[in-house]
Structures are given as C-alpha cells and as structure tokens.
Amino acid sequence: MQKRVCKQWSQLFLVLILVMGLRQASAQTLQFVHAVGNAPLVLFDSVYYNRFGEPFVVNKFKYYISGIELTDDKQSTTSLSDKYFLINEEDSASKIITLPIKHNLRKISFLIGVDSARNVSGVQTGSLDPMNAMFWTWNSGYVFAKLEGQSEVSPAPQHSFSWHVGGFRQKENALRRITLELPPDGNLDTLRIKADLLQWFDALRPLKIAITPVCHQPGELATRLADNYARMFSVLQ
Amino acid sequence: MKGRIIILVISLTLAGIAWVDIASKPKPLPFVVPKGWPKPQYDFSKNPLTDEGFELGRKLFYDEKLSKDSTISCASCHQQFGAFATYDHNLSHGYNNSLTTRNAPSLQNLAWQKAFMWDGGITHLDLQPLAPLTAPNEMGETIDRVIKKISRDTAYRRMFKAAFGNQPINTKLTMMALSQYMLLLVSSNSKYDQVMRGEASFNLPEKLGYEIFNQKCTGCHPPPFFTDFSYRNTGLRLDTTLNDSGRMKITRESKDSMAFKVPSLRNVALTFPYGHDGRFFSLYNVYDHYRSKMNVSKQTDSLLQKKLPISNYETGQLTAFLRTLTDSSFIKNPMFAPPGYDVTPDFMNLH
Numbered sequence: 066m067q068k069r070v071c072k073q074w075s076q077l078f079l080v081l082i083l084v085m086g087l088r089q090a091s092a093q094t095l096q097f098v099h100a101v102g103n104a105p106l107v108l109f110d111s112v113y114y115n116r117f118g119e120p121f122v123v124n125k126f127k128y129y130i131s132g133i134e135l136t137d138d139k140q141s142t143t144s145l146s147d148k149y150f151l152i153n154e155e156d157s158a159s160k161i162i163t164l165p166i167k168h169n170l171r172k173i174s175f176l177i178g179v180d181s182a183r184n185v186s187g188v189q190t191g192s193l194d195p196m197n198a199m200f201w202t203w204n205s206g207y208v209f210a211k212l213e214g215q216s217e218v219s220p221a222p223q224h225s226f227s228w229h230v231g232g233f234r235q236k237e238n239a240l241r242r243i244t245l246e247l248p249p250d251g252n253l254d255t256l257r258i259k260a261d262l263l264q265w266f267d268a269l270r271p272l273k274i275a276i277t278p279v280c281h282q283p284g285e286l287a288t289r290l291a292d293n294y295a296r297m298f299s300v301l302q
Numbered sequence: 303m304k305g306r307i308i309i310l311v312i313s314l315t316l317a318g319i320a321w322v323d324i325a326s327k328p329k330p331l332p333f334v335v336p337k338g339w340p341k342p343q344y345d346f347s348k349n350p351l352t353d354e355g356f357e358l359g360r361k362l363f364y365d366e367k368l369s370k371d372s373t374i375s376c377a378s379c380h381q382q383f384g385a386f387a388t389y390d391h392n393l394s395h396g397y398n399n400s401l402t403t404r405n406a407p408s409l410q411n412l413a414w415q416k417a418f419m420w421d422g423g424i425t426h427l428d429l430q431p432l433a434p435l436t437a438p439n440e441m442g443e444t445i446d447r448v449i450k451k452i453s454r455d456t457a458y459r460r461m462f463k464a465a466f467g468n469q470p471i472n473t474k475l476t477m478m479a480l481s482q483y484m485l486l487l488v489s490s491n492s493k494y495d496q497v498m499r500g501e502a503s504f505n506l507p508e509k510l511g512y513e514i515f516n517q518k519c520t521g522c523h524p525p526p527f528f529t530d531f532s533y534r535n536t537g538l539r540l541d542t543t544l545n546d547s548g549r550m551k552i553t554r555e556s557k558d559s560m561a562f563k564v565p566s567l568r569n570v571a572l573t574f575p576y577g578h579d580g581r582f583f584s585l586y587n588v589y590d591h592y593r594s595k596m597n598v599s600k601q602t603d604s605l606l607q608k609k610l611p612i613s614n615y616e617t618g619q620l621t622a623f624l625r626t627l628t629d630s631s632f633i634k635n636p637m638f639a640p641p642g643y644d645v646t647p648d649f650m651n652l653h
Contacts, residue, residue: 187348187428188474195432196445196473202432204423204552237554284554 093170094255095133095162097152098301099126101262108154115266119274121216121226123262126154127199128210128294129179129192132242135164136172149179151192151199170256174244177295178209181233181240204282207231209239210294212265221278228265230290232283239287241295248302257301268296328352328465331482333413336490337499339526342413344427344485349478351485354465357641359483361461362476364640364650368448369441370397376434376480379406382646383633385569386410386487389651392580397442403544405580407565408573410489410632411527420562420578422533423552427484428477445473452476487638489568490526493626498525504626511623514616521605528567528627534603535561537596544579559601571625572633585624589617 099106101113101123112120130152133145143165153159183189184206199208208231219226232239245258266272269292280286331351335342349355362368366375379394379402380386386409388394393401404420418424424433434440435448452458453471462471462479469475496502504512515523524530533549538560540547549558562578576582582591592610596602612620636644 185425187426188432188477190472190474194445194473195429196449198444198446200432202424202429202436203419205425205429282554 093164096257097160098259119218123214125213132176134174138169149192178240179207184233216274218275219278226274226278228280230287237283239291259299259301261297264297265294268293328354343416344413355482358461358465359479370443385572387573392575396439400439413485421549421552427481431480489629489632491631492629507619507622511619522564529564533561535601537602539597568627571628
C-alpha cells in the first residue's frame with residue numbers, strides 16, 4: 066500500500082516537472098501589427114493620406130528583423146543573434162515570431178535590416194535567400210525594408226512610389242536598432258508591436274512622395290528613410 | 303554450409319553499402335595555383351570543388367532554360383572561343399531583343415578577383431550569377447522561378463544529389479555550383495607564360511613590345527593577371543545614351559566618376575571590342591585613346607595626366623606582345639565546353 070502511494074506521488078511529481086518544463090519551454094510570441102496611423106493596413110485597396118495630404122495606396126510592405134535581444138525583469142538578456150526574420154504584410158504567418166521563453170520581459174530590442182557580415186559573405190539561405198527579392202544583385206547587399214505603392218502626386222512612371230532601403234557600408238549605413246520598453250504588467254503570451262507606416266514620411270525629417278518617389282540604392286535618401294521608419298514601432302497595450 | 307551463406311550474404315551487403323557510400327561521395331577536384339601566382343581570394347573551404355559540383359555548374363552555365371524564354375544561357379554572352387567574353391559584340395544581346403549596357407568581360411582567373419563587374423558592385427563570385435539571371439536585359443527571370451525549374455528537372459535533381467548530397471536544392475547551392483565551374487576557368491598557359499617558364503621565347507617584335515608594355519602599361523595592367531583589379535579613370539568621355547558613371551554608381555563618391563575596373567589583358571586579342579562599353583573596336587583604337595583622344599581632367603588617373611605617348615612603330619610591337627597573351631589551351635579545353643561536346647557547336651553561338 067505504502068509503496069503504491071509512493072509510486073503515485075512520484076508519478077505526480079514527474080507530471081509536475083514535465084508541466085513546469087513545458088511552461089519553461091512555452092514560447093512567447095511577437096506579433097507585428099501593421100497600420101497607417103490609426104487605420105489597419107490593407108494592401109491595394111485602401112487610400113491613405115500622409116500628413117502632407119498626399120494620398121497613397123500601399124502594394125508592398127516588407128522588412129527584415131534581426132539581432133533580437135530580450136531583457137527580463139532580472140536584467141538578464143537573451144539574444145537571438147543569428148536569426149533573421151522577413152516580415153511581409155502579404156504573408157500573415159511571417160508577422161508572428163516565436164521567441165524562446167522570456168516571461169516578465171522588460172525590454173525588447175532588434176535591428177531593422179541585416180548586419181554587414183551577412184551582406185558580404187556570399188549567398189545566404191532561409192529568410193535571407195536572395196530568392197525573397199530583398200537583395201540588390203548589381204550592388205551586393207540586402208534591401209532592409211521595402212514600401213511600395215501608388216500615389217497620384219508621384220511623378221514616377223505609373224504614379225508609383227517605391228522605397229527600397231538598405232546600405233551597410235560606412236557613411237551610408239541604414240541598419241537601425243530599435244529598443245522598446247515594455248509595460249511592467251506586459252506579461253502576455255503575445256507581445257504585439259505596432260508598425261505605423263505614416264512614420265516613414267515624417268517621423269524625423271519630411272520625405273514627400275511628390276519629391277522623392279523612388280529610392281533604389283543605398284545613400285542619403287535611404288538613410289533618411291531609415292531614420293524615419295526606425296521610429297515606426299510601438300508596443301500595443 | 304548455411305553459416306557460410308549467411309556470412310557471404312552479410313559481406314556482400316557490407317560491400318554493397320561501402321560501394322554505395324563511396325559512389326555517393328563527390329570526388330574532390332584539385333585547384334592548382336600556377337607557380338608564382340598569389341593565393342586566391344575565393345574561400346574554397348566554404349565551397350570545396352568536386353567533379354560533380356563542376357559538372358553541375360557546367361550544365362547550369364550552358365542551360366538556356368534558366369532564362370525567361372529559354373533562349374539565353376550564361377554561355378550566350380560568355381563564349382569559350384572568345385575567352386568567355388561575347389565575341390565581336392560591343393554590347394551583348396539579352397532577353398527579348400534587349401541589349402546589355404556594358405561589354406561582357408572575359409571570364410578567367412576569377413578565383414583571384416575580390417569584386418566583379420566593371421564597377422566592382424558585386425562582392426562575391428557566388429553572388430555574381432544572380433545579376434544576369436534577374437536583369438531584364440539579360441536572362442529576365444526571377445530567382446524563385448529559376449530554382450523551381452531546376453527542382454522540377456530530374457537530371458538536375460540527380461546531379462545536385464551527386465554534388466551536394468541530400469540538401470534541398472536552393473539558391474545557395476545553385477550559385478556554388480556555377481562558381482565551381484567558373485573558378486576552374488584559369489588561363490595560365492599563353493605563349494607569355496611559356497616564355498616566363500623558359501619553355502618558349504619571344505620573337506623580336508614581341509620582345510620589344512614586352513619592354514614597352516613594362517614601361518607604359520604595368521602601372522595598371524601588371525602580370526600575372528594583367529590587371530591590378532583597381533578602378534581607374536582613363537579619361538573616357540561619358541556616353542550620354544548610356545550615362546554610365548562607373549564606380550561612382552557604387553560608391554557615390556565623385557572621385558570615382560568614370561572609374562572602371564582595369565580589365566585583364568589575358569586573351570585580349572580575342573575579346574574585342576574593348577572598353578567597358580565596347581566603344582573601341584580594335585587595339586589600335588585603344589592606343590589612339592591613350593596617346594591622343596583622352597579627355598584629361600582632374601579625375602583622370604595620375605598615371606595618365608600627360609596621356610601615354612605611343613609611336614606608330616610601338617603600336618605594332620605592343621600588339622605583337624599582347625597577342626602572346628592568347629591561351630589556346632584555355633579556349634580549346636574540352637573540359638569547359640558544353641556538356642556532351644568537345645567544342646561549342648555553331649548553333650549555340652547565335653548571339
């Protein structure tokens with residue numbers, strides 16, 4: 066009799082350990098929510114206005130997230146340094162990133178773009194495969210972020226505007242690190258991060274579609290766009 | 303008796319497994335650095351050459367199906383008998399009757415090159431094929447569709463497996479295979495090389511030309527590659543239809559305006575027309591540029607600020623010397639010919 070109880074207890078104990086183990090391994094997810102101001106982003110159909118009153122439609126919105134660092138309430142930091150995620154509005158699964166456990170997160174930080182090492186060491190695979198059309202083939206390097214659409218104010222062919230931002234060399238480095246403090250009770254299973262496209266136009270410096278509708282190379286326009294979009298993220302409560 | 307049969311069966315099975323194992327391991331292919339040449343830039347440890355990898359690369363290089371309308375392969379513009387430049391074309395023909403905006407350079411000794419294209423915009427040999435595959439005026443295809451076409455083809459599937467084992471076919475492996483083929487395009491057996499090795503000797507005009515070359519040209523075209531791989535402004539005027547500012551397109555620095563990569567002069571007798579946009583039809587046009595037509599400005603290379611005096615007499619000798627850089631064993635090497643051929647058949651040279 067005693068033996069049986071003992072066995073039952075030990076079984077329960079095992080189950081408990083297992084459950085705790087699972088909890089430990091249970092993942093927190095990061096979800097990117099794309100918006101234009103307060104409106105949700107809908108590709109192709111919706112007409113939005115930036116703060117200069119320029120109307121526009123969005124056809125494509127993609128960017129790389131890498132170098133994720135997670136800091137918890139005990140100030141310990143986990144980094145996912147070799148993970149590169151391509152977030153693509155067209156593909157809703159791409160907007161969800163599974164993180165290794167980090168309950169009680171206080172801070173999250175990440176890069177928009179791809180570090181220079183991966184820009185110069187040959188063909189990469191997975192999300193960095195040049196097949197994903199986020200690579201400049203004639204001037205080796207990744208496009209870190211793409212925003213494409215149409216606007217009647219654009220002087221470019223078909224009234225399109227097309228902003229491809231990248232550049233890893235000194236002086237034209239468009240890699241930006243974003244750090245977001247999380248609310249103290251932000252102990253949710255899904256951390257939702259909003260990306261507001263309106264910030265591309267004027268978060269730091271004004272960039273009008275009518276004046277600079279096309280950015281297809283690293284350089285000054287690309288770094289200015291990067292400075293602007295680096296301010297597009299916020300934590301959704 | 304029964305025991306013996308069992309032992310026989312077991313040993314046969316083991317032998318079979320061993321055989322399959324040997325057969326499925328790709329066979330290493332040596333890369334020979336010619337005597338006296340520097341260490342290659344390419345990191346072979348990341349892409350070890352094998353017979354199977356090279357064969358796959360050769361098939362890809364000659365495969366027109368990789369282009370959007372299945373008419374253009376790498377070899378359409380890089381022809382072996384022209385030292386892998388486009389023979390007798392200032393610009394090459396691409397997808398749908400388009401033209402490239404630059405002259406196709408010869409492909410040789412690529413393992414020693416750090417950056418590619420006339421402006422050095424491509425920083426790794428494995429990345430180079432992505433540009434012609436996707437350019438609308440070259441092969442006009444998307445990488446995605448290229449990989450899909452290859453993955454559907456049983457011959458390719460077999461060859462990828464032989465070269466890279468069970469890894470899934472992807473962009474990286476495809477580019478690595480193309481690199482394996484291109485890395486072996488080593489030209490080091492011209493008459494010049496034979497003279498340097500003491501196996502042949504220059505005739506008088508060649509010898510005189512060699513001396514002139516050493517005085518006037520090796521500042522930018524030094525042996526053994528006959529280029530120092532730098533970017534230089536040689537006083538070319540901007541062609542206003544092409545608007546090609548060269549290296550400045552990549553660095554966006556005005557000091558690099560109209561600077562282009564110094565081309566190798568190996569096999570130069572075969573790679574006419576000359577210059578980044580093929581504007582010079584003959585070697586004589588090139589000499590004429592250096593000695594008189596140049597547009598010298600502040601940005602022109604310091605070695606050319608006073609142009610390059612070349613007498614009529616010297617042009618003949620320079621030409622005699624430059625002809626010694628032709629490597630017929632390279633352009634006739636059956637190893638580089640299309641799979642199944644010893645030389646490229648005429649019907650493949652339509653472009």
